[in-house]
Every structure is written in structure tokens, then in C-alpha cells.
Amino acid sequence: MAILNNRLTPEEYAENFSDIHPPFDKKEAALVEANRCLFCYDAPCMKSCPTSIDVPKFIKQITTENIKGSAHTIFQSNIFGGGCSRVCPVEKLCEGSCVYNLMHEDPIPIAKLQRYATDKAIKEKWQLFERKPSTGKKVAIVGAGPAGLSCAHVLSREGIDVTVFEKESKGGGLMTYGIAAYKVTPEFCQDEVDFITSLGGIAIEYNKELGKDLSLAELRVQYDAVFLGIGVGLARQLQIPGEELEGVVDAIEFIYNLRSKTFNQIAVGDKVAVIGLGMTAIDAATQAKRLGASEVTIVYRRTQDEMPCTQVELDLAKLDGCNIKWLAAPKEVIGANGKVSALVCREMELGVPDASGRRSPVDTGKSFSLAVDMIIKAAGQMPFKELVDGSDLQNSNGKIVVKNNDTNIDGVFAGGDCVNGGKEVVDAVQAGKDGAAAILSYLKLNKVDAKTVNGVEHTIVAS
Amino acid sequence: MADISANFLGIKSPNPFWLASAPPTDKKYNVLRAFEAGWGGVVWKTLGSQVKNVSSRYSAVNYNGSRVMGFNNIELISDRPLHINLKEIAECVKLFPDRAMIASLMADNTKESWHELIAQVEDTGAHGFELNFGCPHGMTERGMGAAVGQDPEIARMVVEWVMEKATIPVITKLTPNVHSVVPTGRAVVEADTDALSLINTIQSVTGVDLDTLVPNPYVAGKSVFGGYCGPAVKPIALKMLTTIAQDPVTNKVPISGIGGVSTWRDAVEFMLLGASNVQVCTAAMKHGFRIVEDMCEGLNNWMDEKGFATINDFIGKSVETITHWEDLDINYHHIAKINQDKCIHCGLCYIACEDTSHQSINLTYGKPYNMYLVKEEECVGCNLCQLVCPVDNCITMEVHRKGDEYLNWKEFQRLGMPLNDH
Numbered sequence: 001m002a003i004l005n006n007r008l009t010p011e012e013y014a015e016n017f018s019d020i021h022p023p024f025d026k027k028e029a030a031l032v033e034a035n036r037c038l039f040c041y042d043a044p045c046m047k048s049c050p051t052s053i054d055v056p057k058f059i060k061q062i063t064t065e066n067i068k069g070s071a072h073t074i075f076q077s078n079i080f081g082g083g084c085s086r087v088c089p090v091e092k093l094c095e096g097s098c099v100y101n102l103m104h105e106d107p108i109p110i111a112k113l114q115r116y117a118t119d120k121a122i123k124e125k126w127q128l129f130e131r132k133p134s135t136g137k138k139v140a141i142v143g144a145g146p147a148g149l150s151c152a153h154v155l156s157r158e159g160i161d162v163t164v165f166e167k168e169s170k171g172g173g174l175m176t177y178g179i180a181a182y183k184v185t186p187e188f189c190q191d192e193v194d195f196i197t198s199l200g201g202i203a204i205e206y207n208k209e210l211g212k213d214l215s216l217a218e219l220r221v222q223y224d225a226v227f228l229g230i231g232v233g234l235a236r237q238l239q240i241p242g243e244e245l246e247g248v249v250d251a252i253e254f255i256y257n258l259r260s261k262t263f264n265q266i267a268v269g270d271k272v273a274v275i276g277l278g279m280t281a282i283d284a285a286t287q288a289k290r291l292g293a294s295e296v297t298i299v300y301r302r303t304q305d306e307m308p309c310t311q312v313e314l315d316l317a318k319l320d321g322c323n324i325k326w327l328a329a330p331k332e333v334i335g336a337n338g339k340v341s342a343l344v345c346r347e348m349e350l351g352v353p354d355a356s357g358r359r360s361p362v363d364t365g366k367s368f369s370l371a372v373d374m375i376i377k378a379a380g381q382m383p384f385k386e387l388v389d390g391s392d393l394q395n396s397n398g399k400i401v402v403k404n405n406d407t408n409i410d411g412v413f414a415g416g417d418c419v420n421g422g423k424e425v426v427d428a429v430q431a432g433k434d435g436a437a438a439i440l441s442y443l444k445l446n447k448v449d450a451k452t453v454n455g456v457e458h459t460i461v462a463s
Numbered sequence: 464m465a466d467i468s469a470n471f472l473g474i475k476s477p478n479p480f481w482l483a484s485a486p487p488t489d490k491k492y493n494v495l496r497a498f499e500a501g502w503g504g505v506v507w508k509t510l511g512s513q514v515k516n517v518s519s520r521y522s523a524v525n526y527n528g529s530r531v532m533g534f535n536n537i538e539l540i541s542d543r544p545l546h547i548n549l550k551e552i553a554e555c556v557k558l559f560p561d562r563a564m565i566a567s568l569m570a571d572n573t574k575e576s577w578h579e580l581i582a583q584v585e586d587t588g589a590h591g592f593e594l595n596f597g598c599p600h601g602m603t604e605r606g607m608g609a610a611v612g613q614d615p616e617i618a619r620m621v622v623e624w625v626m627e628k629a630t631i632p633v634i635t636k637l638t639p640n641v642h643s644v645v646p647t648g649r650a651v652v653e654a655d656t657d658a659l660s661l662i663n664t665i666q667s668v669t670g671v672d673l674d675t676l677v678p679n680p681y682v683a684g685k686s687v688f689g690g691y692c693g694p695a696v697k698p699i700a701l702k703m704l705t706t707i708a709q710d711p712v713t714n715k716v717p718i719s720g721i722g723g724v725s726t727w728r729d730a731v732e733f734m735l736l737g738a739s740n741v742q743v744c745t746a747a748m749k750h751g752f753r754i755v756e757d758m759c760e761g762l763n764n765w766m767d768e769k770g771f772a773t774i775n776d777f778i779g780k781s782v783e784t785i786t787h788w789e790d791l792d793i794n795y796h797h798i799a800k801i802n803q804d805k806c807i808h809c810g811l812c813y814i815a816c817e818d819t820s821h822q823s824i825n826l827t828y829g830k831p832y833n834m835y836l837v838k839e840e841e842c843v844g845c846n847l848c849q850l851v852c853p854v855d856n857c858i859t860m861e862v863h864r865k866g867d868e869y870l871n872w873k874e875f876q877r878l879g880m881p882l883n884d885h
Binding site for chain 1: 527528808809810811813814826830831833853
């Protein structure tokens with residue numbers, strides 16, 4: 001038992017990490033599904049999308065082969081519409097509320113149709129938006145992830161010159177570095193960032209980290225406003241003995257490496273335990289298996305009723321052959337020669353609901369031990385507390401406190417994971433839009449909010 | 464088991480499904496395949512003077528992902544040599560003596576031409592003739608086809624010529640490219656045609672190619688009006704059929720129903736509105752001859768369920784239910800009711816009523832599902848909501864009569880009753 005890379009042949013890696021949700025391979029197939037859409041009024045799918053994409057409209061546009069119009073409808077609400085069509089947990093969002101579910105029929109494959117329209121737009125590099133003439137205003141955005149770039153896109157459309165500072169060497173944030181490789185390829189992530197910035201007026205400065213290469217104080221001086229979309233990037237510690245042993249890694253780092261290197265460079269154990277059952281835990285577990293681990297066990301403190309991941313994601317892990325240990329809490333990592341050899345867990349039972357509203361795990365006092373050589377921690381993420389404290393940003397355990405995306409510092413706005421502690425990509429995209437609206441209002445550029453009513457954009461003009 | 468055999472003017476066939484005069488009946492090969500598949504009869508593609516066809520000849524209308532909802536053609540009558548057609552007709556009659564063999568005819572506009580053609584075709588052993596007074600393209604420029612069918616007096620004259628000579632039954636096929644099929648129908652019945660058939664195709668342009676900007680079908684950068692057919696023309700055909708079935712002159716002769724018949728259900732509808740049999744073309748061109756299997760079985764099962772022993776037991780049964788608007792019962796009133804257990808909250812009823820009808824549905828906002836309820840006092844009972852609802856039996860129409868007695872518009876006016884009270 002050892003942690004090794006290069007476990008598989010190039011062909012096996014290619015197969016294991018191929019697109020998990022392949023696109024429609026024929027126009028006709030897309031048309032058949034698009035034509036199933038009932039074109040609901042005040043559609044539940046639209047109301048269930050954090051970015052309020054006018055789903056019936058973009059699907060209707062596919063049926064008329066107005067793909068350019070369809071892509072415009074999607075990107076108007078969600079400039080990450082291409083990526084979201086691959087990574088959104090649609091079963092709990094748009095597709096989950098499709099009225100066909102109430103007829104006990106398959107919902108419209110909204111994500112797949114969205115991918116159909118957006119893939120074409122990105123591939124053909126369609127210019128679907130035009131910048132307004134420059135207002136002379138400059139805004140700095142920290143973080144080239146979904147929140148930051150969505151904010152940048154809205155602002156640039158309104159004639160603001162945007163500079164995005166990104167600590168990594170590529171844009172896309174979580175999309176590029178934090179999501180399972182079988183959902184999005186690095187090439188797609190690059191194309192998506194290029195598509196967004198092709199609007200013009202958005203400059204990205206890579207390898208510039210807040211608190212290291214630049215400070216909030218400087219940005220406030222140099223720009224008319226600042227938007228922080230710095231995400232949430234630190235893995236929560238387990239605070240158990242043995243956590244420092246070789247072989248204990250955090251899921252964020254594990255996935256980051258996997259996404260930024262070639263698959264055969266990524267070392268993985270033979271017997272792996274993954275702690276937690278959120279989306280990141282699933283991504284870590286399935287990819288450990290796909291990298292060649294012979295046994296992957298997911299350890300979760302509660303039961304299926306309380307799990308944060310969706311059923312679709314859980315099924316994905318099960319289909320990949322991952323085991324699940326329900327009602328098990330890690331208590332100690334046992335090592336041999338400084339390396340992980342086992343994980344000791346306590347058996348739990350469910351008690352009264354806790355702060356999250358879910359029934360809490362209560363220690364039964366009984367233990368069991370798993371023989372493992374690698375442990376991947378995916379028990380939640382910690383905001384960049386030190387960073388926000390250092391900038392005098394009001395925060396709650398590191399999560400930046402905002403009111404309408406406005407922080408306690410004048411001209412500084414924030415949104416996305418750094419505010420909410422970590423939600424879906426699509427939530428971050430909306431947070432970016434909201435942040436942009438708040439900044440436009442702050443800069444007195446009139447447009448404070450754009451609400452979509454029955455698919456028509458109504459602009460509310462500030463007095 | 465019901466008896467689905469048909470007897471049209473003494474021409475017997477094991478079922479009432481004939482193939483209409485068209486490409487599928489242009490030669491022995493196709494016709495034998497049709498008979499083997501079970502078709503009750505065929506109307507051989509129109510025989511007449513020498514013609515030449517072009518390509519392409521067809522174009523289709525697709526709708527919401529369904530192909531060939533409608534279809535048009537610019538084919539002329541049979542472009543094969545007459546003597547070969549005649550030889551093959553005779554061979555088919557011998558091989559399948561129990562099937563109906565009708566020859567469609569279109570001669571030049573002289574008595575002699577018609578008489579000569581009739582004599583030649585009768586020698587084949589065909590059981591009847593169908594006069595093509597409907598072809599809407601190509602032949603009309605020569606004064607034939609629809610040019611005959613559109614002029615009752617010319618049609619009358621040609622039928623008189625034909626009846627002088629023909630010794631087998633004659634069916635006259637009518638064109639729908641007229642404001643009413645009844646005048647020509649009456650003229651040819653008065654000229655002693657044995658039967659009528661309708662409709663032929665409807666003049667049409669199926670669409671324009673948005674790349675070439677040339678309408679379909681495309682012939683070297685040009686197009687022409689074609690004859691429209693298929694499921695899309697069925698409602699028009701049924702209306703025209705009904706006017707013939709209602710008219711006291713034209714309803715004296717049997718009618719062969721044509722126009723978008725694709726299934727046994729369509730066939731039953733045509734027969735309920737007065738057709739003694741039906742002719743099919745587009746559906747066979749789209750799916751092949753085997754569709755007749757389900758047509759026979761479906762008809763048989765329906766007749767068993769309804770207790771009809773023979774097809775004569777239901778032919779024309781629905782004709783009398785189509786009346787004049789002023790004879791409708793004004794006191795009949797119904798109101799839409801939405802079954803909340805079945806409702807999937809798609810809002811289609813609401814928006815249809817709100818945007819285009821009577822604002823009779825109330826919306827209660829919810830996330831993600833809204834609730835919709837009918838405002839009974841506002842509902843005029845138009846049915847639109849029920850039609851657009853995607854769930855079977857979710858919206859039903861509940862009868863709320865305005866009065867117990869039958870009251871029609873004429874009576875309503877005579878009594879001087881107030882307008883707009885409901």
C-alpha cells in the first residue's frame with residue numbers, strides 16, 4: 001500500500017476523465033427535446049435558477065433554430081451559462097422543478113440544451129454583447145472566478161473599465177481549479193474565460209494575490225470601486241490526532257493539483273478515505289477512484305437524509321464503486337513510519353436538529369477502524385479569515401459581511417463564496433451581477449437593478 | 464368480429480382502405496406490394512396523354528420536430544407509356560381479383576379522346592374509373608385537371624361524354640381549389656356520375672428556403688405552386704366532404720373520402736361524415752404500405768366496441784349533427800374547472816386566457832409553483848384553456864346551463880331577449 005502516481009495507462013485516464021454529460025450529438029436530438037418543452041408561463045425552472053435564465057425562451061429559440069438568440073438569452077442572465085450547463089446540480093435547480101416531474105415524466109434536459117446553445121456560441125466566438133461608450137470609471141475586481149468575471153462582464157457592458165486581479169495563472173476560479181475534471185476540461189475553462197473577456201474592457205492580471213502582491217488600500221486609491229470575489233479556499237481542519245501525518249490531504253488541494261497537472265502526475269493512495277459528503281467530497285472520491293485507487297470509502301457523520309450532495313452525485317460515487325460509511329465520525333488517524341495506515345471512526349446516531357436544521361450526529365461511544373493509506377478531507381471550507389481581518393473588513397468567522405453586496409468599507413463590494421461560505425457556481429454568478437448593480441448605483445451610473453419580468457428586462461432607474 | 468369489407472358501387476374490397484391515385488399506384492411493382500400488405504384497393508395513377516416530370520417534385524412542411532405534417536407535389540399524371548400501364552393493370556387484376564382496381568383518367572378535352580381512353584382502359588378488367596378533375600398544376604394550363612373541376616359546366620360536359628361510353632362505375636374526383644365543392648359536385652351528379660371522391664390536393668407554397676431564397680420544391684432556381692396534402696389538410700377535406708354529404712343533390716351518390724387520412728381513426732371520421740370508403744396516399748408515402756395493418760385492426764376493434772357489425776352501420780352517422788350556427792342551443796353553457804390534483808402548474812391555461820381570451824383564470828404566486836383557479840363568473844366556456852392544457856382531463860368543462868329549455872338565436876331574437884346577459 002502506497003501513495004503512487006501513474007497508476008493507469010493514458011487510455012484509462014482518458015476514458016475515466018471523459019465528459020460525464022456528453023452533449024447532443026445531433027441537431028435532431030436537441031430539437032426533439034426542445035420541442036417537448038411546454039413553454040410554461042412564469043416557469044418554475046426559471047424561478048429555480050439563481051440567475052433567472054429565461055429557460056422557456058432559450059429553449060423555444062432552439063426549436064426555431066435561432067441558436068444565436070438562444071445563447072444571448074442564456075448569457076444575458078448568466079455569462080457562465082456554458083460552464084453552468086456542465087457543473088450545475090440541475091436536479092435540485094431548474095430540472096428539479098420542471099413540471100414534467102409532476103407528470104412523472106423525465107424533465108426537459110435543460111442543462112444539455114443550454115450546453116447545445118452555449119457551446120456553439122463559444123466555439124464560434126459570437127459577439128453577443130456590445131459595450132456602452134466608456135464612462136471613464138475604473139473598477140478593480142479581485143478574483144477571476146465566476147463572481148468576479150460575472151461582475152466584470154456586467155460592468156464592462158455598462159462602459160466601465162475593469163481590471164481583474166487573479167492569484168492563479170488562469171481565470172475561472174472554482175470552475176478551473178475546483179471541480180471534477182470529468183465535468184469541465186481545462187480547455188473549456190480557458191475558452192469560457194476568453195469568451196467572457198472578448199467583450200473588451202476587461203483586463204486580467206494573473207499571479208496577483210490580494211494581501212501579498214496588492215492591498216485593498218492601494219486598490220481603493222487607484223480605482224473608483226472594488227469588488228471582492230475571492231472565494232473560499234481553505235479546507236476545514238478535522239482537529240483530530242494524526243492529522244499531520246503524511247497521506248492526509250485536503251480535497252481542495254487534491255482537486256487543484258488534479259486540475260492543474262496531468263492525471264498521471266497525481267499521486268493517489270491504494271485505499272482512500274474521503275471525509276465529508278458535499279459536492280467536493282464526491283468530486284474527490286470519484287476522482288481518486290478514477291485515478292486508480294482500488295478502494296475509496298466516504299465517511300459521513302450523518303445519514304442520507306442529511307447529506308449536502310444531491311442524490312445524482314451520490315449515485316455517481318456509488319457507480320464509481322465508492323463505499324459509504326454512514327454515521328461515522330473520524331476520531332484519530334493512525335500512522336506507521338510517519339505515514340497514514342488507518343482511520344479510526346466513532347459510530348454515531350442521530351440526535352436533535354442542530355443549527356443547520358438537520359438532525360445532529362451523536363457519539364455512541366463505539367469505534368471502528370479503516371485500513372487506509374490516504375485520507376482526503378472534504379469536511380467543509382474555511383473563508384480567508386486572516387486576509388479579511390487584515391483588511392479591516394467586517395466579517396463573521398472570515399465570511400465577509402455585506403449589505404446589498406456593500407461591505408463596511410466605502411467603495412468596496414463583495415460577493416460569492418467569500419460572502420456565503422461556499423455555494424454553487426451559479427450562485428456566485430448571480431452574486432457578481434448583484435455586485436455590479438450595487439457598484440453602478442454607487443457610481444451613480446443610474447442603472448441600479450435590472451429585473452426580468454416575463455422575459456423582458458425592465459430597468460429601474462435611480463433618482 | 465365486425466365485418467370491415469366494403470362494397471362501393473358493387474366494387475367489393477376486403478376493407479374500405481384504397482390507395483389514392485398517386486406515385487404509389489403508378490406501376491405493377493408498387494401495387495402488388497400494396498395488395499400483399501393488405502390494401503383493399505387502388506386507384507391507379509392517372510392515365511392520359513404523354514407527360515414529362517421534373518425534379519425535385521415534393522416538398523414538406525415540418526412542425527415542432529414532426530416531419531411531413533403537410534406535403535406538396537408538382538408531379539403530373541403518370542409519365543409512363545400508356546400501353547405499359549394498361550398491361551400492368553390487367554396483370555394486377557388477375558393476380559388479386561378480390562381487390563378494387565380503379566383507373567384514374569384524364570383525357571384531352573374532346574369527346575373522342577375520352578371515349579378512346581375509356582375503351583382502352585376497360586379492356587384491362589379494371590372495376591371502375593375515377594375522373595381526375597383536380598390536378599392543380601401542370602395539367603391545368605392545358606385546360607385539364609382542376610381547370611375542369613373549377614368549372615361546373617365543363618365538368619358536366621366531360622362527365623356526360625364519359626357516361627355515354629363507360630360500362631363500369633364512374634367516380635368523379637373533385638378539386639378543393641374552389642370556394643365550394645358543391646356546384647361542381649351537383650353538376651357532375653346531374654350528368655350521372657356514379658359517385659364522387661374528394662378532395663384532390665390544395666394549391667400551395669410549402670415554404671421558402673431561407674438560404675437560397677427560392678421556395679420549395681426547388682427546380683433549377685425556380686419553383687411553382689404545388690398540391691398540398693397530408694394530415695394538415697384533413698379538417699378542410701372533412702368540411703368539404705360534409706357539404707357534399709348534406710347537399711340533397713350530391714348526397715344521392717356514394718362518396719370516397721380523401722385528404723389526410725393517416726390512421727383508422729381518420730378513416731372512421733371521414734366515414735361518419737359520409738364517406739363510404741377512404742383513399743390514402745401521404746401516410747403511405749411517409750411510412751410505407753404496412754400502415755394498413757393497423758388501419759384494419761383498429762377499425763375492426765372500434766366497430767366491435769361500438770357494436771357496429773358492418774361499415775354501413777355507421778357511414779354518415781355524424782352528418783346530421785353538423786347544423787347551422789343559428790340552430791345551436793344558446794342556453795347551453797359550461798365553465799372550465801381545473802383539477803388541482805392533476806395540475807402541473809405550467810401556467811399555459813392562465814396565459815392563454817389572460818393574453819388572448821377572457822382573463823378568467825386567477826394566479827396565486829408561488830415559488831416555484833403558482834396555483835391557478837378559474838373565476839367561474841368570468842368564464843365564457845370557450846375551451847381554450849382545456850385545449851392548451853398538457854395534462855389529460857386536468858381541465859374539464861362543467862355544464863352550467865343558462866336555462867333548461869333549448870333556445871336558439873332565431874328564437875332569442877324573436878323573443879327580444881337582452882344581449883350580453885351571459
